[in-house]
Amino acid sequence: xxxxxxxxxxxxxxxxYGDRGNVLVLERRARLRGIPVEVVEVDSDQPVPxxxxxxLMGGGEDLPQTLATRRLLADGGLHEAAQRxxxxxxxxxxxxxxxxxxxxxxxxxxxxxGLLDIRSGRGERRAVGEIVADVDPGLNVxxxxxxxxxxxxxxxxxxxxxxxxxxLGTGNGDGTEGAYAxxxxxxxxxxPALVRNPNLADLLLYWAVGPLPPFPPQAEELANRLRxxxxxxxxxxxx
Amino acid sequence: xxxxTHHPTRLPMRAKLATTVAGAAASVSRLAGKGDGSVIGGxxxxxxxxxxxxxxxxxxxxVLVTGTNGKTTTTRLISAAxxxxxxxxxxxxxxxxxxxxxxxxxxxxxxxxIAVLETDEKYIPAMVKATRPKVVTLxxxxxxxxxxxxxxxxxxxxxxxxxxxxxxxxxxxxxxxxLVAWAAGSARQITWVAAGQRWREDSWCCPNCxxxxxxxxxxxxxxxxxxxxxxxxxxxxGDEVIDPSGRSTSxxxxxxxxxxxxxxxxxxAVAEVFGVHITQALPEIRGVTSVAGRYTQVTRRGCDIRxxxxxxxxxxxxxxxxxxxxxxxxxxxxxxxGPDGRDTSWLWDVDYRRLRGRNVLxxxxxxxxxxxxxxxxxxxxxxxxxxxxxxxxxxSPSLEVLANYTAFQQYRTVLGRTQ
Numbered sequence: 048x049x050x051x052x053x054x055x056x057x058x059x060x061x062x063x064y065g066d067r068g069n070v071l072v073l074e075r076r077a078r079l080r081g082i083p084v085e086v087v088e089v090d091s092d093q094p095v096p097x098x099x100x101x102x103l104m105g106g107g108e109d110l111p112q113t114l115a116t117r118r119l120l121a122d123g124g125l126h127e128a129a130q131r132x133x134x135x136x137x138x139x140x141x142x143x144x145x146x147x148x149x150x151x152x153x154x155x156x157x158x159x160x161g162l163l164d165i166r167s168g169r170g171e172r173r174a175v176g177e178i179v180a181d182v183d184p185g186l187n188v189x190x191x192x193x194x195x196x197x198x199x200x201x202x203x204x205x206x207x208x209x210x211x212x213x214x215l216g217t218g219n220g221d222g223t224e225g226a227y228a229x230x231x232x233x234x235x236x237x238x239p240a241l242v243r244n245p246n247l248a249d250l251l252l253y254w255a256v257g258p259l260p261p262f263p264p265q266a267e268e269l270a271n272r273l274r275x276x277x278x279x280x281x282x283x284x285x286x
Numbered sequence: 287x288x289x290x291t292h293h294p295t296r297l298p299m300r301a302k303l304a305t306t307v308a309g310a311a312a313s314v315s316r317l318a319g320k321g322d323g324s325v326i327g328g329x330x331x332x333x334x335x336x337x338x339x340x341x342x343x344x345x346x347x348x349v350l351v352t353g354t355n356g357k358t359t360t361t362r363l364i365s366a367a368x369x370x371x372x373x374x375x376x377x378x379x380x381x382x383x384x385x386x387x388x389x390x391x392x393x394x395x396x397x398x399x400i401a402v403l404e405t406d407e408k409y410i411p412a413m414v415k416a417t418r419p420k421v422v423t424l425x426x427x428x429x430x431x432x433x434x435x436x437x438x439x440x441x442x443x444x445x446x447x448x449x450x451x452x453x454x455x456x457x458x459x460x461x462x463x464x465l466v467a468w469a470a471g472s473a474r475q476i477t478w479v480a481a482g483q484r485w486r487e488d489s490w491c492c493p494n495c496x497x498x499x500x501x502x503x504x505x506x507x508x509x510x511x512x513x514x515x516x517x518x519x520x521x522x523x524g525d526e527v528i529d530p531s532g533r534s535t536s537x538x539x540x541x542x543x544x545x546x547x548x549x550x551x552x553x554x555a556v557a558e559v560f561g562v563h564i565t566q567a568l569p570e571i572r573g574v575t576s577v578a579g580r581y582t583q584v585t586r587r588g589c590d591i592r593x594x595x596x597x598x599x600x601x602x603x604x605x606x607x608x609x610x611x612x613x614x615x616x617x618x619x620x621x622x623x624g625p626d627g628r629d630t631s632w633l634w635d636v637d638y639r640r641l642r643g644r645n646v647l648x649x650x651x652x653x654x655x656x657x658x659x660x661x662x663x664x665x666x667x668x669x670x671x672x673x674x675x676x677x678x679x680x681x682s683p684s685l686e687v688l689a690n691y692t693a694f695q696q697y698r699t700v701l702g703r704t705q
Contacts, residue, residue: 059490059491059498060491062487065632065635071663090490091491092497108439110496176628196629238634269661272654
């Protein structure tokens with residue numbers, strides 16, 4: 048069986064805050080199901096492999112975000128993979144990069160990758176704190192819990208759907224959070240967003256390999272406890 | 287020496303009043319049991335006289351010490367290294383490292399001709415302007431509490447601009463950290479130190495042009511813009527320091543770990559700027575055994591406990607190098623209060639795999655975050671609610687404790703009561 052190939056795009060530029068967590072969670076949840084996994088870390092001076100199954104992009108500061116976008120546009124590997132139907136999961140700066148354009152240093156518009164019909168710019172205030180959002184019921188993921196730390200405001204075009212409806216926090220800035228189209232998905236939940244959201248991790252795995260066999264519930268007991276603790280900690284703010 | 291130019295009695299009337307009132311407020315704060323009073327005292331003083339810090343710094347030889355990790359320890363080591371000069375030294379020994387803390391440190395020691403001041407990274411531009419330092423020490427720069435700190439490329443740019451505007455200042459900087467080297471590169475006078483760089487996740491790319499850096503050991507070069515590690519005059523080489531004359535000396539310091547040896551070499555380089563030779567400075571540095579409770583050994587219920595503080599991934603990486611080898615059990619503790627940063631994402635930047643097979647205990651208010659992280663690295667552990675549960679679970683004559691800021695302070699408070 049060909050191993051599931053996870054491609055971590057440019058950790059040398061886009062791995063500001065625990066982004067490795069998403070790679071580790073996907074790897075672990077695949078292995079628990081007996082799916083062999085290969086992790087490919089691609090630095091920004093290397094070509095992006097075309098044959099990955101799930102591509103991951105993390106967060107970064109303004110300048111690295113612009114540099115990474117320029118290199119990905121020149122390389123073309125990520126576009127080829129996305130057109131082929133590979134899953135793409137991007138957080139924070141990586142999410143903005145997926146769009147048609149985003150605000151770079153000094154908020155000057157920068158041409159994005161164009162994989163999602165979204166446009167991002169700079170908001171009035173920095174959004175920092177816990178975020179809770181309810182995912183599009185069609186995706187069967189449930190409630191997201193995470194941390195956001197960005198100053199972006201994102202407008203969604205007609206060919207994408209919002210990933211979730213924001214219950215706490217800022218997200219896209221209009222009551223929605225994240226966006227997806229096909230198997231390309233982005234979110235403002237930053238860093239290790241999949242850690243507290245195993246269902247979102249499983250959605251990506253499902254997109255890549257199809258129906259997923261179950262695994263022993265004790266293997267995710269800690270993750271579920273953490274998820275419950277974090278949601279309980281912010282519940283008074285949601286009501 | 288220029289200490290004769292320092293005349294505290296020349297402080298303008300309003301500044302004198304401000305320091306007096308500030309001192310009284312600090313005393314009240316201490317009596318009320320609300321910390322050491324340096325922040326509240328400094329704040330009140332600055333309210334009365336906004337230029338108080340500049341006025342207090344005038345005529346003194348000021349050293350500012352900054353970086354993501356090692357500020358407090360290096361400030362302490364520099365003060366020790368300068369003690370052979372025989373002058374009183376003003377210093378913010380309790381780590382209050384923003385404007386109020388620096389102001390308070392100077393107003394408490396009005397006659398000290400030298401000041402060694404730990405300075406928060408983002409305050410460097412303002413503090414360079416206000417104190418007109420003789421030396422600015424740049425240790426390292428890496429991700430830290432990004433829910434409230436500035437982004438580090440931006441921070442490096444601000445350092446660079448501030449130092450370019452301070453031609454009289456000498457910068458003592460770590461050449462092995464590309465971001466620091468780039469920030470320091472604008473200074474007129476630079477002492478480069480090869481202080482090493484254990485954590486590299488924030489410097490794979492050139493801070494000048496963004497290209498992927500070529501790295502070979504501690505050396506680094508950029509093929510795009512030609513940036514490279516500058517030639518150094520001081521070097522940490524294993525357990526030894528190589529001084530500018532090329533002579534190698536065993537450091538043999540009491541503080542544990544590579545990071546502290548690195549801090550010691552930086553302190554020696556700063557001492558040399560003041561004319562204190564390594565043969566005089568090093569014995570003083572060796573005499574430092576504990577810094578603001580860090581590395582302290584305490585005994586509780588028959589268990590020897592050593593406390594290590596680390597606040598961010600780079601700090602944890604260095605601290606995991608320092609902890610005693612097996613079978614000594616390890617308690618890891620994490621909180622996410624304001625001073626820690628409210629986001630625990632950074633836990634995923636640390637590689638814990640070397641703890642596999644060890645007796646690991648996990649505590650702190652955010653222990654579940656750490657537990658899930660350790661599980662992903664296949665490190666077995668037990669969750670504990672407090673230090674006594676950890677001692678019970680450790681079943682060992684000794685326990686190594688590694689904690690982030692408020693978790694560390696909580697344990698210190700508990701352990702302090704049992705002395």
